[in-house]
Amino acid sequence: MITVALVDDHAAIRSGLAMMLGRQDDIEIVAEADNGASAVTVTRTHEPDVVLMDIRMPGTDGIEATRQIVATTRSRVLVLTTFDLDEYVFAALRAGASGFLLKTATSDELTGAVRSVAEGDAVLAPQAARALIGEFVQLPPKRDAPPGFDDLTEREREVLALLGAGLSNAELSHRLGVGGPTVKTHVSRVLSKLHLSSRVQAAILARELGL
Secondary structure: OEEEEEEOOOHHHHHHHHHHHHOOOOEEEEEEEOOHHHHHHHHHHHOOOEEEEEOOOOOOOHHHHHHHHHHHOOOEEEEEEOOOOOHHHHHHHHHOOOEEEEOOOOHHHHHHHHHHHHOOOOEEOHHHHHHHHHHHHOOOOOOOOOOOHHHOOHHHHHHHHHHHOOOOHHHHHHHHOOOHHHHHHHHHHHHHHHOOOOHHHHHHHHHHOOO
C-alpha cells in the first residue's frame, strides 16, 4: 500500500485529488494539510511514502516545506502546480522534490506518477520535460565537484551520468545489465555519498558537472 499526504490551500483541490487517488486499491490517503508548515508536521507524524505538494501557498510555501520534508523524513515529494515550468518549479526540484505534474494531469497520469515516485523514480510533466532539458542544454558546466564526488566508484559515476540523462530505474537496469534491486542500491549510494535528497537533484548535479 502506498501512503499519500495531500497538501494544498484549496480544500476543493484536495478533495479532487483524494477522489482520484481513493479509487486505487494500492493507494491510501493518510493526511492532508493546507499550508507548508502543516505539511511538514503531518509528514513527520504519518511518514507517508509520497507527499503531493502545492508550491504556492500562504506562509511557508511548498518549496521550503519540500526542503524540510526531504531533509528530515524518508517521504518523497511530488509537486503539483497550475503553472508550467518556472523558477518555482526549478526551486522545488533543487529543494529535493522527486518531480512535478501540472494540476491538469489526468487521473491516470496522477496515479502513475504517485506509483513511480513511491518506487524511487523521478517524474516530470511531459510538457515541461522538454523545457527542462532545453534549460540544461543551454547551461555550460558551472560548478566544481561537490564533497563526496571523489568517493564515487566508477559504476556510481556512470549511474550519476545516466541519471543526468533522465533514465528511469527500469532503463538503468537495461543499460547497466543488472537487476532492479541492484539499480536501487547504486542510486541510493550515489545520493548518500553526495548528500542529495532525490534523483532529480542528482540529475541536476550531473548536468551542472557536464557529465
